[in-house]
Structures are given as structure tokens and as C-alpha cells.
Amino acid sequence: MPSVSSPSRPRSASNYLAAAAIVAACTALSGLSHWGALTEANMWMIFLAGTLLTALRFGHGPAMLAFGLSAASMSFFFLHPKFEFQFSDKQYFITIGIMGAVGVLISQIASRLQTVRRQVEVEQLRNSLLTSISHDLRSPLATIAVTTSELLEGSPEQTLAERRDVLETIVDETRQLGRQIDNLLDMGRLNTGDATLTFDWNVLEELVGVALARLRRELAGRNVTIDLPSDLPLVWAAGDLLVQVLINLLENASRYTPPGSCIEIRGRSHQRHVELTIADNGPGLPSGSEEAIFGKFVRGTTAVADGRRGMGLGLAICRHIMRAHGGDIAARNGRAGGAEFVMTLRCRERSVEEPADDDALIPATAEPRAAGEEI
Amino acid sequence: LSPLVMLVEDEAPMRRFLRGFLARYGYRFVEADCGAEALRLAGETPPDLVLLDLGLPDMDGQDVLVQLREWLRSPIIVLSVRDQERQKVMALEHGADDYLTKPFSTGELLARIKVAFRHAASGGADGSPLFTVGDLTIDRTARRVSLAGAEVRLTRLEYKLLVTMARHAGKVLTHQFLLGEVWGPKRAEDVQHLRVFMAGLRRKIEREPAQPRYFITEQGVGYRLAAE
Numbered sequence: 001m002p003s004v005s006s007p008s009r010p011r012s013a014s015n016y017l018a019a020a021a022i023v024a025a026c027t028a029l030s031g032l033s034h035w036g037a038l039t040e041a042n043m044w045m046i047f048l049a050g051t052l053l054t055a056l057r058f059g060h061g062p063a064m065l066a067f068g069l070s071a072a073s074m075s076f077f078f079l080h081p082k083f084e085f086q087f088s089d090k091q092y093f094i095t096i097g098i099m100g101a102v103g104v105l106i107s108q109i110a111s112r113l114q115t116v117r118r119q120v121e122v123e124q125l126r127n128s129l130l131t132s133i134s135h136d137l138r139s140p141l142a143t144i145a146v147t148t149s150e151l152l153e154g155s156p157e158q159t160l161a162e163r164r165d166v167l168e169t170i171v172d173e174t175r176q177l178g179r180q181i182d183n184l185l186d187m188g189r190l191n192t193g194d195a196t197l198t199f200d201w202n203v204l205e206e207l208v209g210v211a212l213a214r215l216r217r218e219l220a221g222r223n224v225t226i227d228l229p230s231d232l233p234l235v236w237a238a239g240d241l242l243v244q245v246l247i248n249l250l251e252n253a254s255r256y257t258p259p260g261s262c263i264e265i266r267g268r269s270h271q272r273h274v275e276l277t278i279a280d281n282g283p284g285l286p287s288g289s290e291e292a293i294f295g296k297f298v299r300g301t302t303a304v305a306d307g308r309r310g311m312g313l314g315l316a317i318c319r320h321i322m323r324a325h326g327g328d329i330a331a332r333n334g335r336a337g338g339a340e341f342v343m344t345l346r347c348r349e350r351s352v353e354e355p356a357d358d359d360a361l362i363p364a365t366a367e368p369r370a371a372g373e374e375i
Numbered sequence: 376l377s378p379l380v381m382l383v384e385d386e387a388p389m390r391r392f393l394r395g396f397l398a399r400y401g402y403r404f405v406e407a408d409c410g411a412e413a414l415r416l417a418g419e420t421p422p423d424l425v426l427l428d429l430g431l432p433d434m435d436g437q438d439v440l441v442q443l444r445e446w447l448r449s450p451i452i453v454l455s456v457r458d459q460e461r462q463k464v465m466a467l468e469h470g471a472d473d474y475l476t477k478p479f480s481t482g483e484l485l486a487r488i489k490v491a492f493r494h495a496a497s498g499g500a501d502g503s504p505l506f507t508v509g510d511l512t513i514d515r516t517a518r519r520v521s522l523a524g525a526e527v528r529l530t531r532l533e534y535k536l537l538v539t540m541a542r543h544a545g546k547v548l549t550h551q552f553l554l555g556e557v558w559g560p561k562r563a564e565d566v567q568h569l570r571v572f573m574a575g576l577r578r579k580i581e582r583e584p585a586q587p588r589y590f591i592t593e594q595g596v597g598y599r600l601a602a603e
Contacts, residue, residue, distance in 0.1 A: 205584050226583060226586070350571050
């Protein structure tokens with residue numbers, strides 16, 4: 001399951017500070033209007049409003065603080081005897097008691113509402129996830145089922161080429177199904193903090209190579225150019241996960257561009273990060289959808305040229321993975337048209353302390369040459 | 376008599392496919408659908424090669440591997456699914472010769488089997504000072520490396536890495552194995568170091584380092600030098 005961005009507010013010191021600030025504001029407001037003949041009852045109302053606001057926004061604890069401070073402030077600044085914490089009239093205890101009780105009540109209702117809202121959100125997320133998964137898995141499965149039965153029931157006149165076509169479709173869809181399952185597994189591994197996820201310093205070109213090799217079939221009709229400078233720094237990554245991101249993006253690029261299109265993989269080093277761009281010269285992204293396609297389980301509208309871009313889990317998982325890397329991913333349309341996906345990754349220089357160190361580690365039988373020397 | 380292959384796989388459709396494949400290429404074979412059966416059959420007639428699926432119903436594939444390796448010298452190729460990099464590395468440490476990730480093509484399977492048989496027959500040394508694959512030639516007496524006839528200048532460690540890989544051409548080599556062989560036991564954990572060296576080697580030998588023809592990356596496991 002994807003992690004739910006819950007609206008929970010930690011009961012941190014800042015919430016209590018905010019409560020105190022609200023009471024201070026109420027005090028100031030009552031003080032300012034003190035000379036403008038604000039009745040005592042209205043001052044109580046101002047403090048009650050402050051306490052309720054605190055209860056609604058910051059929960060029970062801060063509300064209780066606001067309540068206490070309000071009572072103290074009223075007593076000290078506004079009620080006779082002034083500048084003393086004393087109540088001359090016992091009636092005030094009723095006022096204060098009701099104010100406290102209302103504060104508690106409101107904060108409890110607020111927290112219950114929040115719980116309900118969170119449950120609804122989780123429920124909605126679960127539903128959209130299920131819909132997405134079943135779509136992502138079911139549509140290739142449906143194609144496979146239909147095409148295999150076509151093959152089984154096929155008339156004897158079916159030519160070899162026709163049969164081959166059908167088989168090609170089955171292979172493609174099966175591979176697609178496999179990738180979707182990989183995506184789900186990766187999502188699960190990320191969310192459960194799988195111990196087999198190992199982050200370390202990687203050579204980008206190597207990971208790009210692995211992704212390209214796995215997609216050889218899908219990219220067969222595309223013109224892939226690779227522009228990765230040899231001095232590109234090492235990137236911090238969990239190899240398999242970054243490969244999965246690259247596979248998603250490259251597969252996406254091949255799916256949404258006509259055969260013969262160009263796909264460029266471009267790496268650039270910046271001061272603190274490496275930027276890896278996968279650009280194609282296809283129809284590009286519908287304007288305005290550049291951010292939405294990363295949303296959880298966003299479905300492309302029918303207005304989208306190809307009808308399916310951004311559908312399903314692929315891009316949401318890409319973003320999830322990139323953020324787990326301390327990086328990110330964004331999409332845009334290139335200057336010359338076509339979609340561009342830009343990933344950022346943390347990096348470090350490829351420093352290999354070659355000579356002195358290595359020499360010492362070579363067995364004595366090796367020739368006494370300097371390690372960096374060419375043979 | 377053609378070589379005897381033992382097929383250890385619990386999925387019937389996969390077994391059917393492998394059976395057809397082995398028959399087509401003229402191998403004799405025996406089948407086991409669980410670990411206990413595999414150990415029993417191997418004891419009766421030691422196979423010349425084992426195709427071992429790691430996910431078996433009755434026992435852990437790794438245990439089957441360890442028990443076979445206690446006495447069996449024939450190559451063992453492990454079959455596993457993606458997402459099991461740790462399992463693959465463990466299997467190689469337990470004495471498996473290679474692995475194949477499902478789903479694989481018949482071409483890949485045949486290549487692995489051939490390489491395994493070749494290494495089993497040669498006992499590790501290929502018996503010739505010349506090693507050639509594609510345009511790449513290594514002359515191990517002259518310590519010269521050339522690419523389509525043109526000399527490639529390598530550092531001493533790059534050469535050592537290349538020669539180590541050539542000795543096991545076609546076979547997967549773990550990061551730890553390569554680090555141990557080339558840099559010695561002290562460096563055995565420094566995978567990053569190996570990656571940078573491999574990148575250097577690729578720059579000198581591959582036409583397109585991100586689409587290697589010779590130095591194949593086995594993600595999460597190690598590298599393989601192409602054998603053909």
C-alpha cells in the first residue's frame with residue numbers, strides 16, 4: 001500500500017506555542033477595545049472563541065492550555081481586582097467551567113472528525129489502488145486470454161505470419177504484466193522498508209545499460225541515443241529500484257511514440273546532484289498534465305492523444321522511488337516538442353584512490369609496475 | 376552417450392517446456408518435482424548437469440544445492456525469478472555455477488548450458504593463450520589486448536580484471552569474487568570501486584558503454600563477460 005499522507009498533527013511544542021499566541025491575541029483584542037466599552041461578557045466571548053479555535057486546529061492539549069491561559073488573562077487584566085489572579089465573584093467559576101467544558105467537547109469532536117476523515121481517505125486510496133491494480137493487471141491478461149483462444153480456435157487458413165503476430169502480442173502483453181507486478185513488488189518493498197534494499201554509489205551508465213537490456217524488445221523500433229559524459233559523478237541509489245524507474249520511463253516513451261521515434265537519455269552533472277533526462281520526440285504531454293500524471297493512480301482522460309498516458313501505477317511509483325532516493329522526478333514538454341522526464345539524484349565524484357593503495361594489495365607475484373601505468 | 380541433465384522443477388508447465396527443450400537439443404534428462412526426489416535421483420545416477428529451481432515445495436532450493444554440492448562436481452544452474460538477487464548471490468556462494476532468471480529464452484538457456492559444460496570440461500583454464508570474443512582479442516602471453524586489430528591500452532588492474540573475466544567467460548561472476556581475485560581479500564566489499572573500474576574498462580573497449588557488448592551487468596549480483 002502506498003503510504004497515506006495523513007493530516008495528523010503531532011502534538012508538538014509548536015502547537016502549544018500557537019495556543020499561547022492565540023490567547024495573547026485575544027488578550028490584546030480585549031485590551032484594545034477595553035476603553036471602547038467592550039462589555040465583560042463580550043470579552044469572555046472573545047476568549048471562548050480563541051479557545052474553540054485552538055481546540056479545532058490543535059487538539060485537546062493545546063485547547064486546555066488556551067483555556068487556562070484565557071481564565072488567567074481575564075482574571076489578571078480585566079476583572080476586579082486587576083493585576084491579581086483572583087475572582088471577586090464566584091459567578092465567574094460558572095463562566096470558566098462552561099468555557100472549559102465547551103473547549104473539551106469541541107476538541108474531542110474535532111479529533112473524532114479527523115479520524116473519520118482519515119479513514120475515508122485511506123478507504124478512497126485503497127479503492128483507487130485496487131481499481132488501478134486490477135486495470136493494470138487485467139487489461140494485459142484480457143488481451144492474452146483473447147489472443148490465445150484465437151490461436152487455439154484459429155481456422156486452418158490462418159497463415160504462419162498471422163499466427164506469429166498473435167504470438168508476438170501475447171509475448172508483449174505477458175512482459176507488460178511482468179513489469180506491472182515488478183512495480184507492485186517494488187512499491188511494497190519501499191513501504192515496508194525491505195532490508196534487501198541496499199543503497200550505495202552507482203555508475204549511472206551501468207544502470208541505464210541494465211534497463212536498456214531488459215527493454216531490448218520494446219525499444220527495438222526506437223532510435224535510442226545515450227549522452228552520458230564519462231566524468232558523470234556516482235549516484236546514490238538502490239540499483240534495482242532505479243532500474244525499475246528507468247524501465248517505466250523508457251517503456252512509457254516507447255509506448256507513446258510512433259515507431260521510428262527518437263528517445264534520448266541524457267545525464268548532466270550539477271553541483272550537488274545529477275540530472276538524468278529521458279526525452280522523446282513524440283506528441284508530448286497534454287499541457288497542464290505535467291504534474292498530474294505523477295498523482296496516485298491518475299487516469300489519462302480520453303482527450304489524451306494516445307488515451308492511456310499516465311494511466312495506472314507506473315509514474316506514481318517512479319516518483320515514490322525517486323523521493324525515497326532523496327531525489328525527485330518531474331515531467332515537461334521539450335522545446336522541440338515531445339515529453340521529457342527529468343530525474344534528480346544525489347551524487348558524488350568518482351574518486352578512486354588507485355595507485356598507492358592498490359599496489360599494496362597486489363600479490364607479490366605481480367610485476368613491480370605502478371598500478372596506474374599502462375601495460 | 377549424450378550428457379544427462381537433471382531437471383528439478385515443481386511447476387509442471389515449466390517442466391514440460393524444459394523437457395521439450397532438452398529433447399530437441401539431444402540431451403538425456405531425468406526429472407524431479409521436489410528436493411527429496413532430486414537428491415535421490417542424483418544419488419542413483421549422478422547427472423552431468425543440474426537445472427535447479429530454487430522454489431521447491433518440500434525443501435529450500437538452497438539446501439538441495441548445498442547437499443548436492445557436498446559430493447557432486449557437475450555444473451548446477453539455478454533457476455529463479457526476479458527480485459531474488461540475494462538468493463542468486465547466495466546460490467552462487469553455495470556452489471551454483473550460474474543462474475537464469477525466469478522468464479528466460481531458449482537461447483539464453485542453451486548458452487548457459489554450453490558455457491557450464493565447457494567450463495566443467497576445461498577445469499577452469501581454457502588451454503590457449505589467445506582469448507577472442509567478437510572484435511576483442513586478449514593475447515595472454517604478450518599481455519596485449521586488441522579491439523578489431525587495434526591495441527587497447529589498459530592499466531595493470533584493468534588488465535587483471537579483464538583476464539579474470541576471460542578465464543570464466545560466459546559465466547556470471549559476483550562482485551565479491553572479482554574484488555577478491557583482482558584486489559585481494561581486503562577489498563572484497565568495495566563494490567563501488569569495482570563499478571568504477573568496470574566503467575573505465577567499458578570506456579576503453581565498448582563502443583557504447585551503456586549498451587555493452589562484452590561486459591554484461593548482472594544487476595545486484597556481478598558481471599559476465601560475453602562468451603560469443
